Structure formats: C-alpha cells, structure tokens
Amino acid sequence: MTQANRWQVGALYPSGGRGGVAWKQPGGVGTLVYPQQVTGVDYFSTKPFSELSGMMSSPCGHYMNAPLVQREYDYTTNQSVALLCCQLCGYVVWTISPFEAALNTVQLPYLVV
C-alpha cells in the first residue's frame, strides 16, 4: 500500500499555511501567495531596502533571511525529506533528501534547523 505525500513543492505546508493567516494561492501550486508582504521600496527614503525585504526571496513572493526546515517523509522515494519552506506562509520552495543532508552546515551554512 502506498501513501500519498502530505506535501508538494510549490504548495503550502502544512495545508493552509502557517500562523493562522488566511493565505490564498489563487493561481494554484507554484504561484504567488496572498497576502503579499508590503515591501514598498522607496528609493527616495533613507530606510534601507534590507529593512523591507530579506536575503532570499521565495516563489510565493515573500522574503526571508533563511528558509524554515521541516521534516517529512517522501513516499515516492521511501526516504525522509527536509522541506525548505517560506518562513511566513509555509510555501515549500525546495527539498533535500534524506533529511540528515540538510543538517550539513558545511554545504548548507545558511540553513538554521
């Protein structure tokens, strides 16, 4: 008996997203997630751009300094998997399998698990 994965790259994890926010992904899997962040880049302001965004941008349209790492299981490969998600909404940006490979701080120093 095979079980379906509870996650998908480009979708919110967990289903519905994080933090009790009513996230919407009207374009379907792999598209922008609403509400978007207010970045409001104002080139005439003295506020630096970095205060309005983050080091990484995710395909959901949000910014973050590091992805959120969550442990899951991939039933198609029968291996553990690390889901690298948007910190805000939970959009699964990419995966690393097995999960332990995500703990390699030499190869992936930007991951905070």
Ligand SMILES: [Zn+2]
């Ligand atoms: Zn997001």
